[in-house]
Amino acid sequence: MEGKLTIFAGSSSPRLTQQICERLGVEPGKITLSRFKSGEIYVHYEQSVRNRDVFLVQSLSHPVNEMFVELLVMIDAAKRASARTINIIMPYYGYARQERKSAPREPISAKMVADVLTTAGANRVVTIDLHAPAIQGFFNIPVDHLTALDLMTEYLRSKEIYKPVIVSPDAGRASMAEKLASGLDAPFAMMIKKRPAHNQSVITHVIGDVADHTPIIIEDLIDTGSTIVNSVEGLKERGAREAIVCATHGLFSDNGLQRLRHPSISQVVITDSIAQPEPHEPYVHVLSVAPMLARATQYILDGGSIATLFKDQGI
Numbered sequence: 041m042e043g044k045l046t047i048f049a050g051s052s053s054p055r056l057t058q059q060i061c062e063r064l065g066v067e068p069g070k071i072t073l074s075r076f077k078s079g080e081i082y083v084h085y086e087q088s089v090r091n092r093d094v095f096l097v098q099s100l101s102h103p104v105n106e107m108f109v110e111l112l113v114m115i116d117a118a119k120r121a122s123a124r125t126i127n128i129i130m131p132y133y134g135y136a137r138q139e140r141k142s143a144p145r146e147p148i149s150a151k152m153v154a155d156v157l158t159t160a161g162a163n164r165v166v167t168i169d170l171h172a173p174a175i176q177g178f179f180n181i182p183v184d185h186l187t188a189l190d191l192m193t194e195y196l197r198s199k200e201i202y203k204p205v206i207v208s209p210d211a212g213r214a215s216m217a218e219k220l221a222s223g224l225d226a227p228f229a230m231m232i233k234k235r236p237a238h239n240q241s242v243i244t245h246v247i248g249d250v251a252d253h254t255p256i257i258i259e260d261l262i263d264t265g266s267t268i269v270n271s272v273e274g275l276k277e278r279g280a281r282e283a284i285v286c287a288t289h290g291l292f293s294d295n296g297l298q299r300l301r302h303p304s305i306s307q308v309v310i311t312d313s314i315a316q317p318e319p320h321e322p323y324v325h326v327l328s329v330a331p332m333l334a335r336a337t338q339y340i341l342d343g344g345s346i347a348t349l350f351k352d353q354g355i
Contacts, residue, residue: 054068093341097333104134135149162181165179165184205250224256246275256284261287272304290311
């Protein structure tokens with residue numbers, strides 16, 4: 041494996057990169073990432089990448105624009121250094137919530153990100169639980185769309201949860217919630233809500249029985265946490281017990297993590313797709329996506345079906 045690839049960490053994902061490399065039995069590539077006084081980004085690969093398969097690990101987490109431009113400069117430097125292929129491991133795909141126009145004169149920023157990555161020189165993108173799976177179609181290069189659903193299912197199955205009910209916070213998460221419900225052999229419920237503004241929501245209906253059940257809310261990401269708190273309080277009003285909140289990506293903007301320290305939330309389960317400060321809050325459990333990303337990397341290099349990583353072969 042050492043002779044085939046080199047894996048480099050962007051500023052957002054050094055710990056995750058180290059864990060991926062340990063799984064693959066390789067050392068992380070040596071790279072210098074710095075800033076000029078003006079704020080411009082400087083990248084220098086401290087080793088040759090000529091004719092090598094380069095993997096760049098970078099989540100578009102806070103500060104998202106800084107991480108995005110840094111990744112573009114890393115891609116450009118690798119391309120100009122004659123890398124054979126440039127593969128982007130982007131556990132969290134920023135701007136994914138802007139995947140369509142919901143009002144006139146709005147951008148489709150998720151498409152713009154795809155175009156810029158491809159133009160810069162990326163040959164492949166590996167990502168996890170896109171906000172909208174259709175974003176894969178924005179690319180004209182291969183996209184390996186992974187999911188943390190099996191990790192969530194195995195963890196929750198190991199817990200003795202009283203009368204669990206899987207709750208989709210909106211119609212967009214219904215498919216993921218149904219798969220989790222099937223994996224846990226639990227009933228399914230869905231919330232209907234309206235959004236008066238970004239990061240705000242009002243629960244109007246809950247379809248399904250949640251009274252005296254432990255709701256397990258499944259999301260692709262948690263940003264400010266306001267929507268989750270509104271959902272939990274709406275479930276509590278309908279007789280539900282303390283909720284377990286599950287999400288692949290924990291952005292936790294604007295003190296979002298502290299907002300989830302709520303009397304009606306017993307635990308928050310996330311992955312390390314976005315680096316989290318340590319030690320973790322006692323109510324937060326972090327699952328590692330490093331083993332899955334390492335196996336995906338191996339399949340990309342050696343051949344094999346990415347779908348075999350998941351119990352649901354249709355993913």
